Amino acid sequence: MSAAVLLRPVILTFGLLSLWQAVVWISGAPPYILPGPLAVGEVLIAKPALLLRHGAVTAAEIVMGLTLGALFGAISALTLSASRPARRWMMPVLVISQALPVFALAPMLTLWLGYGMASKVAMATLIIYFPVTSAFYDGLRRTEPGWLDLARTMGAGRFAVLRYVRLPAALPAFGSGLRVAAAVAPIGAVVGEWVGSSAGLGYLMLNANARMQVSTMFAALVVLAAFSLILFFVIDRGVKRLVRWQPDA
Amino acid sequence: MTLQAPGIRIDGASLRFGPLAVFDQLDLTVEGGRWTCLLGPSGVGKTSLLRLVAGLPAEGASVAGSVRADDGGGLQDRIAYMAQRDLLMPWASVLDNVLIGPRLRGALKGAARKTYRARAMELLDRVGLADRANAMPSELSGGMRQRTALARTLLEDRPIVLMDEPFSALDALSRYRLQDLAVELLGGRTVLLITHDPLEALRVADRVEVLFGTPARLAQPAITPTGPAPRATDGAEIVRLHQALLNRLAGGQAHPIPGREAAE
Numbered sequence: 481m482s483a484a485v486l487l488r489p490v491i492l493t494f495g496l497l498s499l500w501q502a503v504v505w506i507s508g509a510p511p512y513i514l515p516g517p518l519a520v521g522e523v524l525i526a527k528p529a530l531l532l533r534h535g536a537v538t539a540a541e542i543v544m545g546l547t548l549g550a551l552f553g554a555i556s557a558l559t560l561s562a563s564r565p566a567r568r569w570m571m572p573v574l575v576i577s578q579a580l581p582v583f584a585l586a587p588m589l590t591l592w593l594g595y596g597m598a599s600k601v602a603m604a605t606l607i608i609y610f611p612v613t614s615a616f617y618d619g620l621r622r623t624e625p626g627w628l629d630l631a632r633t634m635g636a637g638r639f640a641v642l643r644y645v646r647l648p649a650a651l652p653a654f655g656s657g658l659r660v661a662a663a664v665a666p667i668g669a670v671v672g673e674w675v676g677s678s679a680g681l682g683y684l685m686l687n688a689n690a691r692m693q694v695s696t697m698f699a700a701l702v703v704l705a706a707f708s709l710i711l712f713f714v715i716d717r718g719v720k721r722l723v724r725w726q727p728d729a
Numbered sequence: 730m731t732l733q734a735p736g737i738r739i740d741g742a743s744l745r746f747g748p749l750a751v752f753d754q755l756d757l758t759v760e761g762g763r764w765t766c767l768l769g770p771s772g773v774g775k776t777s778l779l780r781l782v783a784g785l786p787a788e789g790a791s792v793a794g795s796v797r798a799d800d801g802g803g804l805q806d807r808i809a810y811m812a813q814r815d816l817l818m819p820w821a822s823v824l825d826n827v828l829i830g831p832r833l834r835g836a837l838k839g840a841a842r843k844t845y846r847a848r849a850m851e852l853l854d855r856v857g858l859a860d861r862a863n864a865m866p867s868e869l870s871g872g873m874r875q876r877t878a879l880a881r882t883l884l885e886d887r888p889i890v891l892m893d894e895p896f897s898a899l900d901a902l903s904r905y906r907l908q909d910l911a912v913e914l915l916g917g918r919t920v921l922l923i924t925h926d927p928l929e930a931l932r933v934a935d936r937v938e939v940l941f942g943t944p945a946r947l948a949q950p951a952i953t954p955t956g957p958a959p960r961a962t963d964g965a966e967i968v969r970l971h972q973a974l975l976n977r978l979a980g981g982q983a984h985p986i987p988g989r990e991a992a993e
Contacts, residue, residue: 626816629785633810634885636833644833648820725820725865 515695523699530684535703537680541597541669542711545604546661552605553612553657557650560613561620562642574613582607583671590676600672600680607668608661615660619653620646652726655719662715666708734888734919735798735807736761737782742794743944744777744787750944751777751790757938757947761799764912764920764958766930768978769940775923776893778940782921783810783891798889809887813894815878817866824849824862827881845884852880856910872903879907883914890915892922896929908933912959927974931967933958939977948977 497517503509504516511519524531556574559566586603593599623646631641673682681700688696737759744751751774759765767775777787782796784805798804817826827849831837837845853859856876866874875895882890895911896904912933924930930937931954939948952970954960960967 624816626812626814627818629780629783630810630812630816630829631833632785633783633805633808634830634833635806637835640833640835644829645818648818651820723820725867727867 512692512694515698519695520698520702523695524702527696527699531681531699531703534679534681534684534700535707537597538600538666538669538673538682538704539707541600541672541680542604542665542707544597544601545668546608546665546711548601549605549608549661549665550612550658553609553661554616554654556609556613557616557620557654558642560617561646562638574610578610582668586671586675589672595676595678599675600669600677603672604665604668607664611660611664612654612657615657616650616654619650622653623649652723655723658715658719659712662712663708665711666704670704733800734762734917735800735802736919737804737889737921738795738797738799739778739782740795742778742781742792742796744774744781744790744792746790752940752946753944755794755945755947758799759919759921760936761919762917763935764915764922764933766922766924766934766937767940768924768927768930768937768974769945770978771925773940773942774945775940778945779891779893779921779923783808785810804889807887808889808891809882809885811878811882811890811892811895813897815866815871815874817874817877819866822863822865823853823858823869823877826866826877827853827884829881830885849880849884852883853877855883855914856880870903872899872907875899875903875907876910879911879914887918889919889921892920894923894925897925904929909959927971927978928962928967931970931974932960932962937970937974939974941978952977 501516501518504514507514556570560570561567582603585606586599589599589602593602627645627649628641631645636644669680670682670685673680674686677683681704684700685697688694688700737757739755739757739759742755742757743753745753755778757778767778769775777790780787781792781794782804784796796804798807817823818829821829824846825832828837828845831841831845850859850862853862856879858873858876858880861869861873866877869877875898878895892911896907899907908929922930922934927937931952935953935958937952937954939952940946941948952974954967954970956964956966962968962971
């Protein structure tokens with residue numbers, strides 16, 4: 481990696497932070513409307529335990545939601561591609577389910593599953609489920625027909641074709657689904673926390689907002705963004721390893 | 730391959746897409762243990778005919794007629810199929826690609842695994858790729874990829890080999906070398922090869938059939954170059970047959986083969 485590649489994110493981060501601080505100075509906005517990066521940094525240093533405790537709750541919700549959503553998505557995609565009746569009956573249900581804004585379900589999930597983590601995990605799972613299912617199913621459906629012909633002339637059974645041809649061929653598509661999922665999972669968890677919760681970064685932000693501790697709110701946001709970025713890069717790396725054979729993965 | 734490879738008999742084969750008959754009541758006999766080449770203009774139905782023999786589905790078409798081995802045995806389990814594209818799986822190494830047949834049949838386990846691996850390495854050696862066994866397909870040239878596909882076809886060890894323009898995407902030299910290699914390694918098997926290239930057909934085939942018209946028919950009589958394949962393409966007979974074959978491809982049945990009696 482060249483020095484320029486390493487320096488670019490540093491310069492970018494520093495530049496954005498400077499711009500932020502400049503806006504604060506020039507506009508003269510009071511700290512309870514727009515705290516500067518320095519004020520937010522102070523909170524990060526002053527309250528690491530608080531941010532970490534709430535951050536851990538949100539992170540756990542996101543990771544669990546991602547795991548469950550990816551798992552259910554993968555199972556659904558496999559079922560859809562394996563069975564015609566499943567396609568006929570499940571496809572319309574899936575499409576209709578997407579017409580419902582998932583956020584609108586958040587109050588109901590809290591009502592049914594309580595103020596704890598379960599409702600947030602459910603929310604994240606729901607928001608992840610569809611992109612994973614549709615991407616993976618698409619991949620399974622679009623297997624190169626030549627490979628299927630070859631497998632047929634070789635006397636392969638359905639399961640063998642799935643395991644050795646269609647599944648590996650669909651992994652890049654599954655990977656794209658996972659990437660999208662990693663990007664939207666934090667949204668599900670935080671929205672769930674906003675609707676009703678007793679812990680988590682979303683809870684911390686609402687709480688701080690009500691008390692005009694805007695710099696704490698921003699600090700929570702910074703932690704959330706950092707975690708989301710790390711998650712995305714970890715997933716991205718994992719996907720790239722999984723489909724190393726794909727030149728443009 | 731010590732057993733006599735069976736021939737293929739196609740009787741009354743018909744294939745139509747709605748009102749369009751690709752071929753209708755077509756008969757073709759492919760001699761056992763010999764190379765038969767099928768030529769014809771694009772879209773005449775060569776690939777459809779090959780897929781019919783291979784037992785592959787023709788999406789949206791209605792199919793009729795019988796395809797069987799001339800020794801009364803089953804056909805589908807004695808066929809290996811090689812397409813124009815190498816169809817290597819990009820996620821598997823060269824060796825694993827050669828072994829895909831037994832893997833798909835669940836036969837790659839226990840003691841058989843070792844035998845298959847040894848056989849695959851031997852075949853890779855014969856196609857000149859022993860040192861690339863662990864390479865990924867993306868690291869290979871087009872010729873190497875098609876040689877891998879040839880090794881994969883040979884590992885299947887089937888008496889009948891169906892090939893759909895397997896060399897057409899290669900550069901001239903790779904094509905030439907691969908023709909030699911295929912003739913050498915597929916000797917004694919029944920080969921049905923589709924090609925666009927009249928010279929390729931005359932180099933490798935014992936019998937050249939031309940498919941023409943709608944619905945497609947076979948030009949009569951078939952062209953049967955003499956001498957063992959692969960033939961040099963500068964011999965007087967090949968030059969003459971090449972011209973005749975081009976005429977026949979351009980004009981269909983209207984052009985008989987000059988200087989040769991209708992032996993069949």
